[in-house]
Amino acid sequence: MTARLFRHQLWTVGADTLPDAEPVGYAAECSVCRARSGECSTPEHADAWILAHVGGHPDHLTYRALTAQPRRTWRRSTG
Numbered sequence: 001m002t003a004r005l006f007r008h009q010l011w012t013v014g015a016d017t018l019p020d021a022e023p024v025g026y027a028a029e030c031s032v033c034r035a036r037s038g039e040c041s042t043p044e045h046a047d048a049w050i051l052a053h054v055g056g057h058p059d060h061l062t063y064r065a066l067t068a069q070p071r072r073t074w075r076r077s078t079g
């Protein structure tokens, strides 16, 4: 016989500011053809991808700036 214990736990989520947090990541996506840059370490690198993309696709004029913010979860103490 297998026994399982279930209980409710409170969790929360927030910005991961610990030293081992993943770095913030940036990317850009073409709104016309959905082409996407690779992950960039700075927003300027994502903008450089946009300029290269519009150079090959002069009618693709709108883009999305994507930012990946590290998040972390932890259990809240219940008292």
Ligand SMILES: [Zn+2]
Pocket (backbone or CB within 6 Å): 030, 031, 032, 033, 034, 035, 053, 057, 060
């Ligand atoms: Zn495009």
